[in-house]
Amino acid sequence: MANIVQFENVGLRYGTGPETLSDISFTLRSGAFYFVTGASGAGKTSLLKLLYLNQRPTRGVVRLFGEDTVTLPRKRLPGFRRRIGVVFQDFRLVPHLSSYDNIALPLRVAGIPENDIEAPVREMLAWVGLTDRGKAKPLTLSGGEQQRVAIARAVIGRPEILVADEPTGNVDPDMAERLLHLFDSLNRLGTTVVVATHDFHLLNRIPTAHMMRLDKGRIHDPTGALRHPAGSNE
Known part of the structure; x- marks a missing residue:
């Protein structure tokens, strides 16, 4: 290697x-x-x-x-x-955005077309076990759920x-x-x-x-x- x-x-x-x-x-x-x-x-x-x-x-x-x-x-x-993907100790999720939109944020910043964003975001939500929490805002999530959203956001760009x-x-x-x-x-x-x-x-x-x-x-x-x-x- x-x-x-x-x-x-x-x-x-x-x-x-x-x-x-x-x-x-x-x-x-x-x-x-x-x-x-x-x-x-x-x-x-x-x-x-x-x-x-x-x-x-x-x-x-x-x-x-x-x-x-x-x-x-x-x-x-x-x-x-x-x-480089980063998972911060304090999560650093954007409070007014849903789990879905927090995870999608790196793709949008990179200029990925919106039509190409939904599938990978849904995949990430499933990967971290939060398929049913895509619309939830960070303040309604437990600490573990927030951490999983942060991980999904960090790795969605591969x-x-x-x-x-x-x-x-x-x-x-x-x-x-x-x-x-x-x-x-x-x-x-x-x-x-x-x-x-x-x-x-x-x-x-x-x-x-x-x-x-x-x-x-x-x-x-x-x-x-x-x-x-x-x-x-x-």
Whole structure:
């Protein structure tokens, strides 16, 4: 599998404070599943922001899809971002839009004709188990339902990378299992999946997943930056 993401000696500082991330180096393989773990405040969200191009590093090199994003012209950023799906911890659904319209939003922004939108949106609603909730507004949905709408919105454009920030933090254990199953299903279709979590009980739910642990802004693993599944030769 080719490398889809590469970080080289990356550091991130907000303002004049100390570095939030320091000397981060790793590669992510296309089509693999990754957990980013660590305690609250370890730097997981900051790392994900670099991955989905919400933030540029203070130093170092971040390559996505073979290109250096630090020197990438700003006019090319929207095209890169469309190749990345993001599931935020706080969902970020548009409150006045229905589930259907929230999921359809990325397609409309991309200029997809309306006649070509309904079928994939209906498919996504069925995929996340919300066929009968298409007309519901976010405030009428449970936390788990909102999260599933957010996931459907993130993946409807068939992103090459899916980034999820603590996607199971606001749901019960049964729903957490269901959400992980959705991510695993998407990964099996070829999408590279990166899930940040501080819930160590989830790590064994995806036996093929790779793991990266952050501690105080640094990758911490005595055997290397990425710990691969048992039996892997990578």
